[in-house]
Amino acid sequence: MKKDDYLSLVELWSGFPGTTMTGADSREGFESFLEMNGEYCFSVLLNNRIVGSVMAGHDTRRGYIYHLAVDESLQGKGTGAALMSAAENALRNAGIEKAHLFIYSDNTAIRFYEKTGWHTRHDIEVMSKVLIGEKYLGTRTED
Numbered sequence: 001m002k003k004d005d006y007l008s009l010v011e012l013w014s015g016f017p018g019t020t021m022t023g024a025d026s027r028e029g030f031e032s033f034l035e036m037n038g039e040y041c042f043s044v045l046l047n048n049r050i051v052g053s054v055m056a057g058h059d060t061r062r063g064y065i066y067h068l069a070v071d072e073s074l075q076g077k078g079t080g081a082a083l084m085s086a087a088e089n090a091l092r093n094a095g096i097e098k099a100h101l102f103i104y105s106d107n108t109a110i111r112f113y114e115k116t117g118w119h120t121r122h123d124i125e126v127m128s129k130v131l132i133g134e135k136y137l138g139t140r141t142e143d
């Protein structure tokens, strides 16, 4: 994934209701994530168009997965699984033992993750606190 991919990636992500865009998805936020985690982030290019993405990173303890997306016209051909393998391998090579991701409970992509070896935790609640701004918590537009 490259900084120049930004606008094409925003277009890809915007097409999916299950993918929330937040302040972290500003160009500045995107570039700063790539500076820290670029080796764990991958874009898929087909005929000069970005058709897939995954952004992964870690804080030296755990890995995190964001913005897994595959253009609708290409879904069901193994691209999502290949993207996840690339991100997981990169994290594994950095010595990260476990990774987490957040997904809305009604997103059918949960089935995809289950097929690729992820499991839902029932012993953990996600707790959040807004640190900048006065946004409400827990709505689709402000995760």
Ligand SMILES: CC(C)(COP(=O)(O)OP(=O)(O)OC[C@H]1O[C@@H](n2cnc3c(N)ncnc32)[C@H](O)[C@@H]1OP(=O)(O)O)[C@@H](O)C(=O)NCCC(=O)NCCS
Binding pocket: 016, 018, 019, 067, 068, 069, 070, 071, 074, 075, 076, 077, 078, 079, 080, 081, 082, 102, 103, 104, 107, 108, 109, 110, 111, 112, 113, 115
């Ligand atoms: C989730 C997503 C990335 C999967 O990409 P993909 O390229 O279609 O996935 P793959 O073709 O690699 O699928 C791998 C396996 O998961 C299955 N699968 C994929 N999406 C599925 C779904 N929504 N429901 C059930 N199974 C699914 C595939 O059938 C395949 O199974 P198989 O190995 O038995 O054939 C894609 O559906 C997507 O972009 N969704 C919208 C964005 C999104 O919600 N992302 C997650 C945000 S957290």
